[in-house]
Amino acid sequence: MTHLSPRVVATDLDGTIVRSDGTISDRTVAALARVERAGAMLVMVTGRPPRWMKEIATAVDHHGVAICANGAVLYDLHTETVLQTMEIPPPVIAEAVGRLRAVAPELRFAVEHPDGFVFEKSYLLGRWDAAALGGRPVDFEDLVDRSGTKLLAFHPEADPDVLSAKAMEAVGDLVTVTHSSGRGLLEMSAHGVTKASALAALCTEHGLTSDAVVAFGDMPNDLPMLTWAGTSYGVANAHPLVLAAVTHKTSRNDDDGVAEVLERLFP
Secondary structure, three states, X not given: OOOOOOOEEEEOOEOOOEOOOOOOOHXXXXXXXXXXXXXXXXXXXXOOOHHHOHHHHHHOOOOOEEEEHHHOEEEEOOOOEEEEEOOEOHHHHHHHHHHHHHHOOOOEEEEEEOOEEEEEOOOOOOOOOOHHHOEEEEOHHHHOOOOEOEEEEEEOOOOHHHHHHHHHHHXXXXXXXXXXXXXXXXXXXXXXXXXXXXXXXXXXXXXXXXXXXXXXXXXXXXHHHHXXXXXXXXXXXXXXXXXXXXXXXXXXXXXXXXXHHHHHHOO
């Protein structure tokens, strides 16, 4: 692929096209629309679960398809429906939780499902209201009795890079471990499931290879996708590991860095 002729545009959301205030600019929405008008495939590739995608679908005028939960869920933004899932089996969830608790007893756990999520009663919830979005507190037995698209583990004080490295040592043979925020929140998918694996499968279905893909991201959970894609961009506010791995850099998310590139690629 030349950098002027991508057949696929794959972009992360939070910290990449979503600005610090939680919005997507009109400029970026217009740039994303250009991609589909040009006949290229637009793919939002995010750690978000499907339950967080309705506002994104509305914001981008229902353009594109989404890979959610770091590769575990394929989601149609046009129809707002889940198309496919890759889930962690209950015995694996239970084993991973047990191992992680042994190395970091302060961890608290939650499990994402395509239709909601469950969490330990001591799990510290983020900015989203759990009850309104299908979440409910459960005992440990109920936490691990059903397969899930993502296992979450939160530590109130740990450095995310250090915590992620420790978790990889403990459960890297069971699940895929990553993180995407500045706090101690681990995100775990089924073993081998990443943003890259899901994007590669989608491209294969359309007869496309990595050379046809331009990808954008900002955090460690984007690294598999960014290193797989033929062309990759890190926004200026990206994690140092991302900036070291990408083939190109662009402006910050708050300065419409992705739109800046897409306007050149799809004039």
